[in-house]
Amino acid sequence: MNESFKALSDPTRRQILRLLREKDRTAGEIAEYFDMSKPSISHHLNALKQAKLVIDERQGQHIMYSLNSTVVQEVMGWFLELLGTDEDDNRDKGRDNP
Amino acid sequence: MNESFKALSDPTRRQILRLLREKDRTAGEIAEYFDMSKPSISHHLNALKQAKLVIDERQGQHIMYSLNSTVVQEVMGWFLELLGTDEDDNRDKGRDNP
DNA sequence: GATATAATTAGATGATTAACTAAATGACTA
């Protein structure tokens, strides 16, 4: 979970996620959208992959990246909790402060 | 928005948000929950404040911190967009899977 | 005013990170 948030903290990586939301793309296609070297994009893709926010699959010469909606949903679950939109509301019943 | 994600990328800061979700707390109260110097906590609180994720208000000698749900919701909006749970769905007519 | 408490700001340091170039790997095609 920490890795997910770390991955999301970079604007380039968030832009990559938005690109992948439209459709699956290869590393090369993704790199075209940025004014940055391909190795740098590869590094960002790896960060997203470590965080399980994207899935990669080799297709012959290319490597296809796609969004992993499951994990995105998990991260969103954290936010929902933060807003009290969850079962979470009965957790501070017996709670007293230190 | 970038600042919000940066702020969320640190586990200490996310923990602080969870503490504030329960109730408003002073900087000192928050610091008690962590094995970390008060200046460090102050630094984290400032990051959250810059990101507008929390609001601070002086109450006499203390400074009270509280969660800014509005901005948390904005960030969540970003996620919803990413999952296509939004009005966003008429933007990519030619998509192939549901 | 003097002093105590709450919290922040300043300045320093070690760790992490994002970016680059150059080199390596993997896979297709002649």
Next chain:
DNA sequence: TAGTCATTTAGTTAATCATCTAATTATATC
């Protein structure tokens, strides 16, 4: 198998970041 395209890995560098201690600001009380 040589050549080429796609992508990643290695190694480096500069910037950012989390943390600390020490000093400062702000408020309350005596």
